[in-house]
Amino acid sequence: MVLKVKDLVFAYSGVKILDRVSLELEKSEVLGVIGPNGAGKSTLIRCMNRVLRPQSGKITLDGIDIRDMDRMEIARKLGYVPQASKNSFPATVFDTILMGRRPHGGWRSSSSDVKKALEVLKLLGLEDLAMRDFTELSGGQQQKVVLARALVQEADVLLLDEPTSNLDIRQQLEAMAIIRKMVEDRGISALMAVHDLNLAARYADRILMLKGGCVFDAGEPFSVLTAENIREVYGVKAIVKEDGGRPYILLKGPAKKNQYLLNAASPFVNSINHRWHRSI
């Protein structure tokens, strides 16, 4: 499955959140999307599975425009892990995971759906939570359950919006390893928005760096995760080292305040800053 995004534009009441974003996601590839808060990472993901409707631009799956597909078709191809989720009514963890089978089934789950949910339960080590109520779980446990729901969906592309933000460090690495392994074993691909640059550096094949709704840079981790880019996009001083063939980023602190404000003085950057504040 090759996913292509071309010149995507999305605006909330006139303010552009995404401005002509283009990207390509190959089969068996993990693409990390990084950028500061309000750069448009979540919006990009939500436009891709048509939770939001972009104003213009084209998204294709193996050459087919997703506007020509109905929701169920899209749901069978694109799995989605939202940043946070809440249930307004009680549901067991197992029933929550089973929801991932909805795009494949009729009005209720079959025994093969139950089997698949059980396998994913084991894969993520959630066995002991199976009969617990989703809302009673910790944020990290909920995140794992939501990831499980996306895995049981058996989509060709996983869209992950900060899938590890609530996990402790061990769970972060475990979750990333599971996503990596899924990508390699099943030949699916994954697009994930991440805040942790080192997680992106370690687990993504390519990185897309967003700033103010535009693609700032894209490519191999080494070419994107440079000290200059990080300073330019985040306003943070960083040292980039190498570890096991991957970049390793050591954050030193915010770039000098007056210099940052000096940068922000140009009209272009100013409008972007305005956007950041709006979305914060």
Next chain:
Amino acid sequence: MRSKMQNMSHETKAIGLEAIEAQYTQFVGRRYIFLLALAFLTVALAGTAVTLGVIKLSIGQVYEVILHNFLPDQFQATEEAQRVVWNIRLPRILFGILAGMGLGIAGAVMQVVLKNPLASPYTLGISSAAGFGAAVAILLGQGFFGSYLIAGNAFVFALISSMVIVAIARHKGATPEIMVLSGIAIMYFFSACTTLLEYFADSDAVKGVVFWMVGSLSKASWNELYVLCFVLAVCIPILVWKSWDFNVMSSGDETAKSLGIDVGRTRNLSMIISSLIVASIVAFTGTIGFIGLVAPHIARMIVGGDNKFVLPGSALVGGLLLAGADVVAQHIMPPVILPIGVMTSFMGIPLFFCLIMRRRKGYW
């Protein structure tokens, strides 16, 4: 705390997938048993209620009448017994059960699609809108459907009010609080409209409206029963068929969309269907509060959150509550029969407070 959690996870890690599957199967099986038990209770209530009444008939006589109507040759019945049991008691208790079922399932659906535990036909103003429609029909003789003037009007107005709520719910950022408040606003608006109509109408007609609004099962006859039966037979399967979608929708609109659910369409469709149910009940009985609010919560306490069980469960609990309240209303101070709408509120409010006090974290 932490070490306790770890111990727990170590112990349970030993549980295999077969054990979890067995646990889940048992969990689901228990829910079917709960539903069967509720269905059995409903039948038992109906069976008992037909034997109760001012006119003393023995249990044997009562069942002879019922069997007489199915097998006229084998069983005999006196004319009086036939009139009391077959024309009055039986349709009344059956109508009570069906009306309660309809209100219960409509409330459950509204709560889940609006993601609001306070939603119900009553609190969202749908009942009072239907009441206004009926008042227009009674007082002005104006309406939309000739022979079913009152029911037709009640339905159209119920639909208008539910569409307003759907529109507000779809509006970005509409919180549960805003939706309940707009429901209450709709309720007050239509109450005010009804009062205005009554103010200019003559007193006999107003009395008719008041008697209609207060809620009563006394108008129940086999004809009304057939209409309601037909409406429920069409609507309930559609709602139960959508129950998995409702489950997915309670995880949020975004998640539901990403799992292939057309959230807007499902929400509109289910609001229209539940309004149709409510309208066809309210049109025949008048306003009956609290069943639609309380029955789904009781059902969730018994069967958990899966709507595949919550919807039938709410229907059964609603039927039991309404029919039970009607039995109490008839026999608490004979020969006076208290209005059912008053009775469900008197019985529903303590129950509701009880639920508020005992509510679990995060939901009701």
